[in-house]
Amino acid sequence: MSDTNKPYLRCEGLSRAFVKKLDLAGRIARSLGSNLREERVQAVDSVDLSVMPGEVLGLVGESGCGKSTLGRMLCGILPRSEGKIYYKGQDIDSLSAQEIKNYNINVQMIFQDPFASLNPRKRVRNIIGEAPLFHKLTTSSELDDYLAKVMLRCGLDPSYTHRYPHQFSGGQRQRIGIARAMAVQPECLVCDESVAALDVSIQAQILNLFMELRNELNLTCLFISHDLGVVEHISDRIAVMYLGRVVEVAPVEDIFNSPFHPYTKALLDEVPRLDRRGVDFTPLAGEIPSPLDPPSGCHFHPRCPHVMDICKKEAPVDMEIAPGRRACCHLATMR
Amino acid sequence: MSTPLLEISNLKTHFFTRAGVAKAVNGISLTINKGEVVGIVGESGSGKSVTGFSIMGLVDEPGRVVGGSIKFKGRELLTQSVEEWRNFRGNEVAMIFQDPMMTLNPVLRIDTQMIEAVRTHEKVSKAEARKRAVEALAMVGIPSPEERVKAYPHQFSGGMRQRVAIATGLLNRPDLIIADEPTTALDVTIQSQILSEMQTLCRKTGMSLMWVTHDLTVIAGLANRVAVMYAGKIIEEGAVEDVLDKPLHPYTEGLVGSVPSKNHRGEPLYQIPGMTPSLINLPEGCSFRMRCPKATEKCHCEPPVTETANGRRVCCFHPNL
Numbered sequence: 001m002s003d004t005n006k007p008y009l010r011c012e013g014l015s016r017a018f019v020k021k022l023d024l025a026g027r028i029a030r031s032l033g034s035n036l037r038e039e040r041v042q043a044v045d046s047v048d049l050s051v052m053p054g055e056v057l058g059l060v061g062e063s064g065c066g067k068s069t070l071g072r073m074l075c076g077i078l079p080r081s082e083g084k085i086y087y088k089g090q091d092i093d094s095l096s097a098q099e100i101k102n103y104n105i106n107v108q109m110i111f112q113d114p115f116a117s118l119n120p121r122k123r124v125r126n127i128i129g130e131a132p133l134f135h136k137l138t139t140s141s142e143l144d145d146y147l148a149k150v151m152l153r154c155g156l157d158p159s160y161t162h163r164y165p166h167q168f169s170g171g172q173r174q175r176i177g178i179a180r181a182m183a184v185q186p187e188c189l190v191c192d193e194s195v196a197a198l199d200v201s202i203q204a205q206i207l208n209l210f211m212e213l214r215n216e217l218n219l220t221c222l223f224i225s226h227d228l229g230v231v232e233h234i235s236d237r238i239a240v241m242y243l244g245r246v247v248e249v250a251p252v253e254d255i256f257n258s259p260f261h262p263y264t265k266a267l268l269d270e271v272p273r274l275d276r277r278g279v280d281f282t283p284l285a286g287e288i289p290s291p292l293d294p295p296s297g298c299h300f301h302p303r304c305p306h307v308m309d310i311c312k313k314e315a316p317v318d319m320e321i322a323p324g325r326r327a328c329c330h331l332a333t334m335r
Numbered sequence: 336m337s338t339p340l341l342e343i344s345n346l347k348t349h350f351f352t353r354a355g356v357a358k359a360v361n362g363i364s365l366t367i368n369k370g371e372v373v374g375i376v377g378e379s380g381s382g383k384s385v386t387g388f389s390i391m392g393l394v395d396e397p398g399r400v401v402g403g404s405i406k407f408k409g410r411e412l413l414t415q416s417v418e419e420w421r422n423f424r425g426n427e428v429a430m431i432f433q434d435p436m437m438t439l440n441p442v443l444r445i446d447t448q449m450i451e452a453v454r455t456h457e458k459v460s461k462a463e464a465r466k467r468a469v470e471a472l473a474m475v476g477i478p479s480p481e482e483r484v485k486a487y488p489h490q491f492s493g494g495m496r497q498r499v500a501i502a503t504g505l506l507n508r509p510d511l512i513i514a515d516e517p518t519t520a521l522d523v524t525i526q527s528q529i530l531s532e533m534q535t536l537c538r539k540t541g542m543s544l545m546w547v548t549h550d551l552t553v554i555a556g557l558a559n560r561v562a563v564m565y566a567g568k569i570i571e572e573g574a575v576e577d578v579l580d581k582p583l584h585p586y587t588e589g590l591v592g593s594v595p596s597k598n599h600r601g602e603p604l605y606q607i608p609g610m611t612p613s614l615i616n617l618p619e620g621c622s623f624r625m626r627c628p629k630a631t632e633k634c635h636c637e638p639p640v641t642e643t644a645n646g647r648r649v650c651c652f653h654p655n656l
């Protein structure tokens with residue numbers, strides 16, 4: 001285990017652009033003569049972020065703001081356009097072959113969609129067992145025992161190793177995804193919307209499993225979600241993203257008790273809660289702008305109730321607003 | 336009180352599959368009054384959507400309504416002719432789905448689709464129908480509707496598309512909208528815009544709303560009443576504040592208890608033990624008994640429905656009364 005004051009994972013100026021392909025409706029429209037073209041999306045735009053060892057960092061934001069893209073780059077499974085990633089303080093571009101292998105084992109991703117991320121033609125035995133065999137964490141003769149341990153730990157019946165993913169319920173499939181990641185004994189998990197598709201009662205089971213694993217094994221976690229209720233429950237710190245940029249980072253209590261960024265405030269106002277009855281829904285003005293053509297200056301300015309002239313012209317810089325709290329907003333410089 | 340808008344009694348919709356009969360809706364009773372917002376909650380597979388489809392007369396093979404009655408403004412729906420069903424849908428009741436593309440046609444312009452939808456039910460001029468389409472889009476908060484009505488569905492974002500689908504449902508000013516998880520796939524901010532528009536509509540026009548979801552927090556903010564479904568039955572029903580603050584049924588209690596905000600930060604969440612039973616092979620008696628912390632020998636028999644003084648209903652041998 002590394003030094004607790006040094007980030008386990010850190011990124012600096014991390015960016016990723018995509019050329020956006022047309023969806024089916026777009027392709028049909030184009031074939032009918034519309035002049036649609038493929039366009040460039042800045043999915044992640046110069047992000048600085050640290051994940052401390054042993055913490056759960058929640059990453060929230062609206063759909064399409066770049067959460068999954070950021071998570072996948074931090075895991076090393078998606079190439080960057082620009083920027084640096086540091087693993088236990090070391091630039092991953094300067095790691096030795098052995099260190100890269102460690103990084104690839106120690107940082108595991110659990111995917112958004114348990115249906116799409118499990119190969120339907122593989123048995124559970126192979127889905128979970130392949131990586132530990134490959135990395136020589138176990139041998140073929142000991143694999144059964146090894147799998148039984150991992151599966152039990154993740155709440156799966158080890159006698160199911162010969163089944164295929166479609167023979168499991170949604171909650172069980174999510175457990176298979178977790179077991180696959182846990183099978184290589186990682187130090188850090190990047191969980192992408194791991195409970196989004198589940199019913200509350202099953203969601204509770206999976207979240208409990210997470211918290212148990214994390215406490216027992218002192219795992220470091222980046223937990224991506226747009227469900228603020230879930231993120232509030234399990235995170236130590238929270239990072240809020242808007243259109244490719246991280247706009248606020250703070251301990252969970254601070255985000256919920258005294259949000260700083262106008263977008264964070266707006267987001268919290270919208271969250272439906274069990275104790276908010278007969279609400280008069282008063283939505284945040286405006287649409288999420290298109291990432292194809294983001295607004296100038298601060299990306300949030302067209303929807304911001306505190307917008308100033310400078311917000312339309314200049315992008316605010318990320319700054320410390322209190323010990324352990326960062327925000328990226330012109331209001332921070334005005335104080 | 337006057338005749339309820341919708342009155343479902345002992346409705347049964349079963350699916351005759353090769354593996355056996357799935358009793359998706361198995362004897363539910365529910366009324367919705369004019370202007371009321373009723374939430375339907377329950378876990379995946381509990382029969383929420385099938386209830387909606389049954390009201391719309393849209394149950395597909397191998398499914399069939401096998402018993403009960405659905406009355407709309409006092410009129411029995413289940414004996415309607417095909418023609419009467421078609422008139423009923425879109426005119427008096429509209430359903431909106433989680434995927435707006437179930438309502439919208441990707442290759443047609445929005446105006447073409449909406450004008451068509453108006454003229455199916457009413458003999459009005461094209462110009463009049465277009466005017467209504469534009470009004471409906473404005474009502475759900477689409478900016479510059481005169482312009483946007485000429486667009487194709489793909490030129491809208493997901494949230495906008497959903498609003499167009501809702502606007503299409505509103506065209507003939509139905510008395511009841513059945514919304515089947517229309518915001519589940521959307522962000523909180525967009526969800527909140529759509530909830531706000533639906534709420535305003537109900538208040539302004541006296542339209543009723545049946546909102547199907549597995550998200551209790553949405554129901555908390557939006558609905559007047561809530562019905563909780565489990566394995567094809569409504570196991571509890573009542574005013575939102577009663578049901579969420581003081582659930583009577585052990586299943587509702589578990590459901591409310593497992594919402595993260597009901598638990599202390601970082602501590603294990605309450606978990607309903609066990610798994611949803613297969614609808615083909617339901618246990619005898621109360622279908623929740625295998626998972627229920629209060630179950631006794633009695634629960635092997637069909638549990639009784641108890642009605643309380645303040646209009647709540649619960650179907651259980653050991654309710655928290």
Ligand SMILES: Nc1ncnc2c1ncn2[C@@H]1O[C@H](COP(=O)(O)OP(=O)(O)OP(=O)(O)O)[C@@H](O)[C@H]1O
Binds near residue numbers: 019042069
């Ligand atoms: N492989 C890809 N090709 C093209 N565009 C992409 C690709 N992956 C992501 N994008 C685009 O990048 C942006 C950010 O996407 P990303 O999936 O990271 O968002 P997200 O925050 O995870 O959203 P969600 O909450 O919906 O999962 C979106 O506009 C998306 O359309």
Ligand SMILES: Nc1ncnc2c1ncn2[C@@H]1O[C@H](COP(=O)(O)OP(=O)(O)OP(=O)(O)O)[C@@H](O)[C@H]1O
Binds near residue numbers: 379383549
């Ligand atoms: N076409 C079908 N053929 C066979 N069984 C069906 C069919 N459609 C629905 N069912 C059965 O009806 C049950 C209830 O389904 P329904 O779609 O109403 O659930 P739901 O409560 O809407 O769940 P969800 O939250 O997942 O949408 C299902 O468990 C399934 O067994």
Ligand code: SF4
Binds near residue numbers: 638
């Ligand atoms: S009837 Fe019995 S088993 Fe069913 S919910 Fe009530 S106490 Fe539990």
Ligand SMILES: [Mg+2]
Binds near residue numbers: 067068069112192193
């Ligand atoms: Mg994502």
Ligand SMILES: [Mg+2]
Binds near residue numbers: 383384385515
């Ligand atoms: Mg459904």
